[in-house]
Amino acid sequence: METAQLVTLAGLGIGLVYGAVGLLSGFCLMSSMRGVLSEGDGRLVRSYALAVAVAILASQFLVVRGTVDLGKSIYLQPTFSVPVLFLGGLLFGYGMVLSNGCGSRALVLLGRGNLRSFVVVTVLAIAAQMTLKGLIAPARIAMVQATQTTMSANSLPLLASAFGMGETIARVFVVLVVAGALAIFSFAHDGFRRSAGQIAAGVAVGLLVAGGWYVTGSLGADDFNPVPVTSLTFIAPIADTLQYAMLSTGLTLNFGIATVGGVFAGSLVTAIATGRFHLEGYSSPRHMLRSASGAALMGIGGVMAFGCSIGQGLTGLSTLSLASFVAVAGILLGTTLGLRGSFRVQPLAAV
DSSP states (O other), X not given: OOHHHHHHHHHHHHHHHHHHHHHHHOOOHHHHHHIIIIIXXXXXXXXXXXXXXXXXXXXXXXXXXXXXXXXXXXXGOSEEOHHHHHHXXXXXXXXXXXXXXXXXXXXXXXXXXBHHHHHHHHHHHHHHHHHHTXXXXXXXXXXXXXXXXXXXXXXXXXHXXXXXXXXXXXHHHHHHHHHHHHHHHHHTOHHHHTOHHHHHHHHHHHHHHHHHHHIIIIITOOSSSOOOOOOSOOHHHHHHHHHHHHHGGGSOOOHHHHHHHHHHHHHHHHHHHTTOOOOBOOSSHHHHHHHHHHHHHHHHHHHHTTSOXXXXXXXXXXXXXHHHHHHHHHHHHHHHHHHHHXXXXXXXXXX
């Protein structure tokens, strides 16, 4: 089997597992924050925090062993735009509230028969493609060029090593501090400690992120035909999937497209097997407009931020990239603003 085919097949497998876990556990950053801010339930947000901790530990273990070079990923580039990353995260977070879930969550719910998610995925893909290569792309590129900065230290380990630590020691120190703090936050909650399913979901998703790095960064490290070093992320891959569905004869399957297909298939199979599959639609035109608007904001913002609540919130943070922390700060603020605003209006039916 050729390297590209192996990586694509592995991406499909990772997507299948993520789809099943996402459906069974409800894994979602927006649901996590809504649980804390409006319902007083902190279990989901701690599952997300545990996933970040596991992703950091496992991914950085691959780096220390020399298995994967995360420096080849988009998250650890020396030049990036702080304003564009933050604004993109802000737009994505707010859009995620309007659509009642991120791109990965929409794929999971689509597999369960939620037809509202079909609109979210489609609009997100179109908006993302417009921002990547279409009508919005020139404005995005101009903003990036006008505000980008070159950093001598583009990650927390490199920042720590500037204070006199050796690079490996600095990396281990930062990993233990960040991952340890997240793990303590997770297990300090009594309800979360009793939620075996949420613990398992957090560990599984974190390992899937590291698995994606291993597949693309190690198995895909072909000297003659290398594949991009990446892991779980959904904005650009969803856009690529829509384009592949329309123009497959001129395109090639890759890790991201296979992952998107796997998430949908994994959720669909799990929903049918557990009796959770049922068709749902919009309750009103206003509901559809709100959901589609949120999807457009997610597509535009996700491209500007170089990722989504999974692509930056898990995969990006697993690299300990400073740019990822900026993007995630924007996502968290945008989500908080959106949720605070939604508490003052009559809630719509869940997506």
